[in-house]
Amino acid sequence: MNVDKLITVNVEGQRLQLPEGTLIEAISDQFQANGRPLIVAAKVARSLRELTTSLTEDVTIEFIDLSNQDGVRIYQRSLLLVLIRAAIECFSDIHLTVEHSLNKGLYVEVHYERPLTDADVFEIRQRMADIIDSGELFMKERVSKAEAAQIFEDLRMGSKKRLLDYRKSDYINVYSLGWMKNYFYGYMVPSTRYLFLFDLKRYADGLILMHPDRFSQFTLPEYLEQEKLAQVYRESETWARILDVSYVYNLNDMIVSGQHPEMIRIAEALHEKKIAQIADQIQKSGKRVILIAGPSSSGKTTFAHRLMIQLRVNGLRPVTLGTDDYFVDRAHTPLDENGEYDFESLEAVDTQKFNEDVTRLLAGETVDLPTFNFLTGEREYNGRKLKIDADQPLVIEGIHGLNEKMTEIIDRQTKFKIYISALTQLNIDEHNRIPTTDSRLIRRIIRDHRTRGHSAGATIQRWPSVRRGEERNIFPFQEEADVMFNSSMVYELAILKKYAEPLLRSIDETCEESIEAKRLLKFLSYFVSIDSDQDVPATSILKEFIGGSCF
Known part of the structure; x- marks a missing residue:
């Protein structure tokens, strides 16, 4: 950090004079007020930047927190690295593969000599908590493809090594958390101290990793069996x-x-x-x-x-029947939180009329079908009729x-x-x-x-x-x-x-x-x-x- 040279940083309506080389994290700490979703990254000159980025010129920054999908991805990605390391430290021969979202969390498949027990999951969860409490740093280093290939081979990450064959650049950014090295598509938080909110559950042949999302920024989402x-x-x-x-x-x-x-x-x-x-x-x-x-x-x-x-x-x-023709007239369309028409709301559809028409069709009656005029914003009847048989x-x-x-x-x-x-x-x-x-x-x-x-x-x-x-x-x-x-x-x-x-x-x-x-x-x-x-x-x-x- 160059304390002799000052730069101007515009952030949330404030104009700050800071030493050249100031980390974004140092600024975010000043704005992480109670009741605000966790800040995990920032936009700098229309580019996403990690909080560990040092600022060397006058800039305007915008914080990325857990109300933003980019923020959720960063939190989840960082938490995954903690999980992978914790699992290996608890069971050296274990191998985890990240699969998909499920049950309001992330499903991670476990490959091990036997199924995990609840006690095993508790042990991994506790080890994750210990790593998080220690506040360990996520370190990023640029390595050659050859070095990365050796890292992935040593850690039995075959698909990562094979994918290097199709990488055009000769270098790759690898993250470290203590002894653990890995490649992730995207950024990380600066340290494990950011990852205080998580849970781990046993599910099928693997684990469900729970973390905050955009809709539950301060708590874990409710676990939902799917x-x-x-x-x-x-x-x-x-x-x-x-x-x-x-x-x-x-x-x-x-x-x-x-x-x-x-x-x-x-x-x-x-x-x-x-x-x-x-x-x-x-x-x-x-x-x-x-x-x-x-x-x-x-x-x-x-x-x-x-x-x-x-x-x-x-x-x-x-026979097909379209629901768009049962929109309520534009004057009765509900508005969203931004005051715009919410056409995806159930209240934007005349469900009563829709139910009546479907019931009559099933009874074998002839029904006058509406057509919604998207230019005028009104439902019209233009002589379109429908009658169906019992096998339709x-x-x-x-x-x-x-x-x-x-x-x-x-x-x-x-x-x-x-x-x-x-x-x-x-x-x-x-x-x-x-x-x-x-x-x-x-x-x-x-x-x-x-x-x-x-x-x-x-x-x-x-x-x-x-x-x-x-x-x-x-x-x-x-x-x-x-x-x-x-x-x-x-x-x-x-x-x-x-x-x-x-x-x-x-x-x-x-x-x-x-x-x-x-x-x-x-x-x-x-x-x-x-x-x-x-x-x-x-x-x-x-x-x-x-x-x-x-x-």
Whole structure:
């Protein structure tokens, strides 16, 4: 630190004169007031920076805390390194692989000579607490690929070592926590003293790591059993083994060797088989109201079309009914916390009229269907009528399909609920997972640009609002589903890469969204691109986003 030279730091309306070389952490300590979410990083000149960054020129900084998804990622990533080290210190031959979000936490699979007991988990949790209480520092060093390969080999981190084959840079940043060294895709907190809030639970063949999120910034989220979602993840892991693609390096190897066309065909066949099985379940159940719900960019539209084809194969004659036409008039649309129209709220839908019309249709009556005019913001009746026969099920796609309030008048015994989401089964390596939200955001960036002319920046700007709507209106009801469908394709990011990268690079660095764009570009850099789409069938869910769908 140069105490003789002062720099100007603008932060939260204050103008500070500080010695050159001041760490951001020293400034954040002054602003970490009681009642404020934990500060874990900062934005400096539209770039994300760790709190250990020293400032050498006049800047404006904005703190990143646990109310921000970047902040949550940093907290989770740092806590994971503590868990991995603690587990090895307790059981030297143990190996952990980070899998996916589950039960409001993160599921980490345990590979050990025997199943862990509650006493074992307690021991690991206590060791984590000891490391955290000691306030140990997270240290970052730049090493050569050769040095990194030796580190990963010594620690039995095979997928990390193999992924180095596809890294363009000759160097890599490795984090240390005491004796433990590891590579993580993203930043860390300065020390373990930041990680005071966590829990560890035994679950299935592994552990659930609990930590704060954006919606519970000061406490741990309530543990929520999600057995149906867990079952879908287990099925996805089985699919990954069938395809022999569990990590990004496996996918890259197949692309480089030219084996990816067969992998694409198998992946698509697995999708079709699952959809056919769902159609068989519907036919066997005799239920006539088929409700399809899922978060943004999960591929609901293509799934609905493919399901209807399979229902026809089974001799049924399905009919679709849209929920968007049952929006209340714009004047009655509820507002969100920012005073903007909240079209994703259940109150934005005239559920009473929707229930009445569906009930009458099931009774064989002719119903005048509304059409919502999005220009005038009013519901209209233009002579569109519908009457269905007893062998015709109604296929209804909408975000509220799993919420019983959406169809509360309709007998539960006649409803078949389907939850669809892109639950990525592919991970970067043992300890760096691919969040479902990242895959969906990349899908949406590409589709929004192609179909609506939206820039990547506009889609990224809108994404937090979309995510809030999902947390309120979709995710709380996913366990209500009769069946879940995973729309993720193990090969899709290698296809999407060539579409997404130019859109992300077009975001000006002065824009707020450039931070997220840089993160996604870094994420996509791990993948070898599949340059041609010729092997992706026209019925693929992926075509809903890149174009060329037969639907």
